[in-house]
Amino acid sequence: MNILLSSGASNFVRGVDTSFAVILGISLFFLIGITGVMIYFVIRYRKRHHPEASQIRGNNKLEIIWTVIPTLLVLVMFWYGWTGYRPMRNIPADAIPIKVTAQMWSWNFEYANGKVSDSLVVPLNQAVKLDLFSRDVLHSLYIPAFRIKEDVVPGKNNKMWFIGQEEGSYDILCAEYCGLRHAYMLSKVVVIPEQEYYEWLADTTSVGGDEHPGLTVIKTNACISCHSLDGSRLVGPSFRGIWGRREQVVNPEGEEITVTVDGDYIRRAIYEPNAEVVKGYNKGLMISYKELISEEELTRLTEYLQTLQ
Amino acid sequence: MSIAASHPSSFYADKRGILSWIFSTDHKRIGLLYFYAIFAFFLVGVVLGLLMRLELIAPGRTIMEPQIYNQVFTLHGVIMIFLFIIPVIPAIFGNFFLPIMIGTDDVAFPKINLLSWWIYVIGAIFALLTLVVGDGPADTGWTFYAPYSVKTGTNVTLAVLAAFILGFSSILTGLNFIVTIHRLRAPEMSWFRMPLFAWALYATSWIQLLATPIVGITLLMIVAERVFGIGLFDPALGGDPILYQHLFWIYSHPAVYIMVLPAMGIISEMIPTFAKRTIFGYRAIVWSSLAIAFIGYFVWGHHMFTSGMSGPARVVFSLLTFLVAVPSAIKVFNWVATLYQGSIDVRTPLLYTMAFIFQFLIGGLTGLVNGALATDVHVHDTYFVVGHFHYVMFGGTAFAFFGAMHYWFPKMFGRMYNERTANTAFTLLFIGFNILYFPMLVVGIMGMPRRYYDYLPEFHLPNVISTIGSWILAAGLILMIANLIVARRKGAIAGRNPWGGVTLEWQTPSPPPQHNFDETPRLSEKGPYDFDLK
Structure with a gap:
């Protein structure tokens, strides 16, 4: 499975993947170009073929060209990175708030009506806002398929948001090292149709069931x-x-x-x-x-x- | 330690016995003392890395428990960062060659130089003590992020003290080099006749001197919090964990330029020697070193794009981060242009140089992905960052270090190694390195977080490939070391100038005499890389 091929599980996928394409595209061009020229020079000007080196000390025009062009290109990359990122910080006022509590080594999601779940269930095509709290150390809530991640910092209320655009179940991983079972601090975000979501939300009896x-x-x-x-x-x-x-x-x-x-x-x-x-x-x-x-x-x-x- | 090809006046012949080494104030002997100590720790770090790769060859437990794994990757990081990659080039080749290359007989403060080696040894002992006392080595990662580092029961205090002590070694070396370069250059050697390696060390030394104290204080604050319960970083005690991250990266980002600038200096030496022509754009390379050292202070926030730092701060740090890429690009362009119309002698050090440029390009270009906000949010704290960092540090700095070992070996030991074996070792290292680290970039984009003992099934294949690469890399390393050990005992006598280099170290016998020169070295008015000077 290559998640770069998934087409927009969240509203941020397009912006992030466009930035990836722009930056990796420019990078690949320079990597191949510079490496190619380097190998060409080494072969073309090897001692046997080119016994006398020319002592060229520099060229101001070239220095200016290869200072200005990379500067412009990195500004382009910065711009794409910024525009892909900006929506992540603009949380819509009507987003459904869900309180996330992280602790070693589990995730806990609490809904406005008091319902608590160990996986994150959200309605399709609706903005969801996560209020992040930690009970102990740093954690980081990472949903690779949605291209989002935000640290969960004790003593601080970090926020993140997204719109799930495709039904399905996606991995939630902890991305900030948090001790022994860091690699097992996993959960799922489950995107379901709105109707189903409200039915699920209303059913507060399911927690526990018959268990002690x-x-x-x-x-x-x-x-x-x-x-x-x-x-x-x-x-x-x-x-x-x-x-x-x-x-x-x-x-x-x-x-x-x-x-x-x-x-x-x-x-x-x-x-x-x-x-x-x-x-x-x-x-x-x-x-x-x-x-x-x-x-x-x-x-x-x-x-x-x-x-x- | 005196089996190297000796002529009567060689610095090896001056005095003998272990005491004449560990209390020597000769910069060449101190350089070699660092060489043996740092290389030993490098090998320890490599073994830990190989164990981690073996553990990750399959999901679930392979050879060790998660707690051991967490301690192994922490120790790997602490050793490789603080005991290997920060000191490696300045302390070994800077000590050995800086005074020779600027035409003087020692550094400005030889006793402080010896002291800094001893401080390094004491810091290293502290790092090793974490293995045998208390509750085992730290399990925090080399970043010691609070509040986990305040809460965990492992030996964080001792590990942090080790890093604190090692910082002084770095500060003193930086101070020594700055004064040496200002005060002890040969009379004819103006600033812009200095070799580029000296310039790179000069820029590096200022970072060592100005940035290291910050991490020193920060690490002491961790100790104060752990031992005395002073609430600085742990919110449970009233502290702020984000403050720790700021303080840590205010040093640790400039520190990556401490790690890479000297390597760039070495590349700037090796290319002219093997292209038999003057460097292209000498001043551009000088100014880009200084620009990297300067801008490098203002980009630390890019390590914290997901930490909850304010939105505007994230944007500003991203912009500044992109600007620091430009001087690195300028260097690469000038290096490649130096090959143009050269008369290129493809020898082992040049192969390492070419590998450096290719791998440093990948390391630098993947850095752009980390610098852009949208993409960084996805790859932050994933294997993409691990891959990026190893491409710069291992593919870049360590390959430059290996190249320098082969470049200056004949000068340091007076003997030549078997070049065919050296090239075979290089090939294994190059192939092994890329098989080891390229899959990390892929698995990182797929979403595998770093510092994971176990992983989801879809991450399996890249991890298997990566582990196989680690074995090829290890084979190359063993061959390279064996070749150099044999060369030191039995290699052919190298002579003064086996490569036809023109910087001052090639004008003195191999190995150099006690006071570095047997006759006054000649300097060209046309700068350090004047191949018309015969």
């Missing part, structure tokens, strides 16, 4: 990017069998103490994650979820962990 409400809490907060449910070791300890386990932890004084994982410990580990870090895992990678997970949700989550034996 505690598992829903775990999924919506992306706990599983770092804590597996199957016992495998990721960035943090696995949730499988965690209830009642005796863990060596390092307390704020730097001492190693043994704790038994119970409701109290889980509460501390979620609200003050860096106070007692399980030995062998890194401090500072997990943020506090005090503002994000309510007492009620915490209870559900704790209940669920007890079932994961």
Whole structure:
């Protein structure tokens, strides 16, 4: 699959691809031309054929020509780059706002009606505005098929927008290095007809479904990017069998103490994650979820962990 | 270290023993000390690069875990940038040849010169210590972007301190060269009779002196934030991550000209020697070096087009970025014009020169894609940038370095290598290099982000091709090194001037005597590349 062949999945594809064509076209001309002339000279003026070199010291006319022409050409390229880019910064007032929250290593999309999704679902041929927030470090939301990318910076509300012009599902990649599972911080943008979109948006029951409400809490907060449910070791300890386990932890004084994982410990580990870090895992990678997970949700989550034996 | 072809007055013969080297203030010995140290780190960086390519030959895990991979690419970057490509040409060939080429017997401050080598060694030790102490080498990428670099548990503090220390080595070398060029030129050598390599080092030295302190302070700020919790860059502590990016690139963009300008200087030396004619447009090349060094300070923002920087700032930085392309283009035109009506002797260093021009063109022209706003938004932080950077730095600077090794080898060691083997090694390096890096440009345009341990299935083929290229490149490297090692022991005696060059280093014996010249060198009034001077 060569995405340069896809014809306009978003409203920016044409402008960006035109800039590519102009810049790469001029570049190819110079690459082939200069390399060709260089090889020609080396063959034509090799010692055997041309035993006496001419000591030409320069030529002001030529210097002016090959200063002025490249200057004009780069200004042309700048202009194409700018005009292809300008619409990306002019967000239409009626664009549908969607709040994007990035964290290690998951994407979360929240719609105006409160619906939350882990993939970005958007209506065909409508402007969509993304408000970008990060909970921890730098990320970058990149949709290659749409030719757009904007960094997600903690403490800052960056914005981007687009119009999906072709139905389909396209990759969302994280383009700014964000640690261990950077390469797995993937999602999809799904472009569907308007009617279907509003039906999907109105259906707020689908989140969770029959699953344990505690598992829903775990999924919506992306706990599983770092804590597996199957016992495998990721960035943090696995949730499988965690209830009642005796863990060596390092307390704020730097001492190693043994704790038994119970409701109290889980509460501390979620609200003050860096106070007692399980030995062998890194401090500072997990943020506090005090503002994000309510007492009620915490209870559900704790209940669920007890079932994961 | 004294097995090179020696004549009684050679600088090798002066004193013997390891102490006579590591405490020598002779610029030639210091140049060689740098040569061995820098080349050793280059090889370490190459091995790390080969491991990364092997990991990426297929999606999923191939030979290492993701955490190891992240540490490997960080270490590869730190070693290749701070320990190899920044010092390589100024510290090795600048030290060895600058004083000779401007007709003097040493740099202005020989003791500071030795000190800067020691600082380099101490910085390198710090970088290596990250491997064995604490929680392992940094996993941030060589850019140490905050706030990840503030949060991660790996040895960022030590790695950052290593880069901080290495900065002083760079500053002191720059200072030394500036004063040397101002004060110690031979009496007849006016500014515009200076060889272009000296001019390139002069422009580079000013960047080293003025830009490096900024990254030094910035890296210390990372340490302050990690160790004392001072909120500078991490928003959780009240800091601003974009501030870090500005400070980092205010140095690190000019730094890419520290990496490439000296290489351009070498190309400007080798072309006249093998075309047997004076350089075309001497003054244009001089002014373009100074213009690159100057404009290079004002383009750093092009590393941040997607960071959330303000719209007008993005536009201004894009415009300025395009302007810095012009002086580089002027150099290329003048180099190619120098071949016109020459009497060209196609020898190994000239092959490297031609490869440099071809690869530097690709590196420079892909830079235009990165400089234009619309296209940069798409390729920013993808493999396109990795490919672009390696075309400039490896295809450009490192190929110029290899060319210079073959060009000045007979002068430095007094012996000649087997040219046929050298040309075979060159061919492998050239083919391997392009097979390794060209697919990165393609996979980048397809949308593969950089610093990815794993990738989507559609990116597989270019990655396989790239990894195969890395093996060909490695074979070329091994052959090149073996050839030079054999030459150092057994090569034919080279004599004073094996290429028929006219700059001053060819007027002295090979290897040069302790005080560089055995007779007063002759300078032409017609500039440094006067082939009528016999």
